[in-house]
Amino acid sequence: MNELAISAIERGGEPLAGLGALVLDGAWGRQVRDYLARAKAILFEQHLAGATGLAVVESYTRAVDHVIRALFTAARASYQERFALLDQRCTLVAQGGYGRGELNPCSDIDLLFLYPHRRDRYVDTVTEKLLYALWDTGVTLGHAVRNVRDCVRLAAHDFKVKTALLDARYVAGDAGLYTEFAAAMETEVLKRQATRFFRDKLAENEERHRRYGDSVYLVEPHLKEGEGGLRDLHTAMWLAKVKFKTNSVAELVQKGIVTEGERREIEAARDFLWRVRNGLHFLSGQHMDQLTFEYQERIAADFGYRDDATAKGVERFMRDYYLHAATVNRFSEEIIARCVERPTSYRFIGRFVGREIRPGVRVAAEQVAVGDPAAFRADPSLLVRVLADAQRHGLPIGNATRRLIRENAALLADDRVRCTPPVVAAFFDVLGWKTGVYDALNEMHKLGVLGALLPEFGNLLCMAQYDRTHLYTVDEHSLRGVRILEGLRAGAYKQESPLLTEVMRDEDRVEILYLAMLFHDSGKGQGGDHSNRGAEHVCRVAQRLGLHADEATQLEFLVRQHLTMSHLATRRDLHDEKLILDFAKMVGSLPTLRKLYLLTFADMRATNPKLWNSWHDMLLGELYVRTLAVFELGEFAAPDEGLRARRIRQRVADAIGHLAGPPLAAFLADMPDRYFLSVPESDIPRHVTLVRRYAEEPVVTHVMHFPEREFSEFTVVTRDQPGLFAKLTGVLTAHGMNIVGAHITTSDRGMALDVFRVSHLGRAVIARSDDRWEQIQVTAGRVVGGGLDVEELVAKARRPSSLPEKVVPRVGTRVEVDNDVSEHFTVLDVYTQDRVGVLFAITNTLYHLDLSIHLAKITTNVDQVLDVFYVTDIDGR
Known part of the structure; x- marks a missing residue:
């Protein structure tokens, strides 16, 4: 039972100020429906007035508790009017979100009707009366009717049943029976088969993330099941309950598993998610968990977010959402890691044990760990170096070390620290390593190291983009672009994009390419042209990182022109020689052309999977090949178009003149020069054949x-x-x-x-x-x-379609x-x-x-x- 459930029960009294008590004297279903509607109306006003998420879910849970208890009392009285109530026993137990005391306005209500041994007429009467009354209200109701033995048996073999019962909470009926049930669950379920339960829950967690987009930073996130959603927190707390015998975050603090600061942070994040979910339920009038564009603007306005010169109100609202969701995701990952880590000690007889990979850094229990809490203050470069070590060894960083890194990341925010050769060298070791670049950068980002080291990138943290073109936040998009480039380097796209794969294979300075990907959108959220602003940013970055002048110039160009190649390929005539020559002159060198080609591919693909396809691959490749030819031939002056057209006509005449006869001569004479300059020569014979048919x-x-x-x-x-x-x-x-x-x-x-x-x-x-x-x-x-x-x-x-418009x-x-x-x-x-x-x-x-x-x-x-x-x-x- 969690802390909210306890408070909801112990408070008792009037369920909600101004609502009054529920009196059942006729049509129970209608009376309950009206009562809950009044409760929601009161809570909606409180929500709009700024009530916390906790206040609303707790109040609504108490209102539902009041309804269930009133219905139970009325059902028992109805039974007693006809039969004698002897030793019959029945208990109403809340499960799931209702059991946790976390009911949002349109949440499902999940009930367990519990009886001791055999199901009797009393149990059937109570069950039937309550279910019919609740069904008449229109609420989504889940229920089960079981005895204690059935609960134990099912929970032992079905992890979903076990999960539901982990949140069980007494609501009404025989309290003694609930005590028997709770004791049986404690001794016969929670203490047994923990390893199997962990395995099943982790597999379920991974599949859920995959099904709902595998990212905290989706533009239309799922508040409950998505990564960083409430279910992540539920999963962590379920595992903690089995592992540490805790029922709340406060109890995790008491046992030294999380800090008081982490408790405040996760409770603020949870409250924000509850409040958003409350708003979504109130506005949609249904159990809805995906925060779609339709509701983002409305909820943002209700929460007081307004447009300003740099961002829309809805974008700032979504940024706050992502920050809180990232907190939930990080907290949940760390709790889960603590639950499943192998019991081992990094210290033995006062000494830090394990294989030392550098002074103060060891591999122990298949994790990279730093034993001395003061090590990072003594040598801040270790904040980056330990991540590079983990990357090279292909190992995760231990939980305690991750916490130390996060606590000390701000040391890198000082130019006197982040510009030092050891820090810069460690960072370039991360960028230049053959594998794990994305994973290392992503871990640096989660731990606050990347933003402290590169504040221009740190400003992008959870920056939302309110459109359907961009699937992710700006920082997530940029990191995914690095992952795509890394995949290209490893040959992941060689079947669908062989030319890009070949170009990437020949790239000898991937560090500059990765930096361009990280910073290409760094100018967003500041008004004006984000490409130019980003170019200004990387000039400062290049100076801090000590790049050579030619590398700094190339990096600035890539960021400033990162949209140019996609614009030309998809929007302009690639057979226009002037366009190709002008583009080649602007690019200036073959190495820069290669990097711009690769950067454009990664940017388009990371923006949204729907934006990259074989059509774009062909167009971008055509622009690259045509520009490449200019560099290889060294001819930057536009050739005579009339001369080029005459040469093409002659080649066509030589190739098919013996087949086409007089109609070919007429075709070659009638078609304008532009046709021959813009149509592939291989298509011309087919066109000649069609024109011959046109005569008839x-x-x-x-x-x-x-x-x-x-x-x-x-x-x-x-x-x-x-x-x-x-x-x-x-x-x-x-x-x-x-x-x-x-x-x-x-x-x-x-x-x-x-x-x-x-x-x-x-x-x-x-x-x-x-x-x-x-x-x-x-x-x-x-x-x-x-x-x-x-x-x-x-x-x-x-x-018009009969389906509602999205x-x-x-x-x-x-x-x-x-x-x-x-x-x-x-x-x-x-x-x-x-x-x-x-x-x-x-x-x-x-x-x-x-x-x-x-x-x-x-x-x-x-x-x-x-x-x-x-x-x-x-x-x-």
């Missing part, structure tokens, strides 16, 4: 699938007409296709050759369905021929115009909320504005789209 068919279509690259290519050859691209976009949209790119060419004789690329991601079955493409080809012919209105077609596809942060619409990146076109970047038919709406608007689209690149980042169009006006300018 008004609309020619062709589909090719590229499953290994996860896209299909849809080509249309027909007579050009106003709004053709918008019409074809509408056809594909109406049939559920996800367009990621398009290339539009019009010949000198007015023939259109439009090529669309359609992604397979999330819809491979549809995108590769022969039946679906046959429908598309037929529909395209009808739309182009004027027999079908494309706007009506798209309107049908927009029919609430997400709204994305504003904005349009950016770039007249500098291309010599021939104006480039429009359109940012807007993703929705059915949005691409058709944009292209149709551009058509009505008399703009001709020549190239389109479509990017969807979870719920935001960025559509890029290379356009000219009606006169081709």
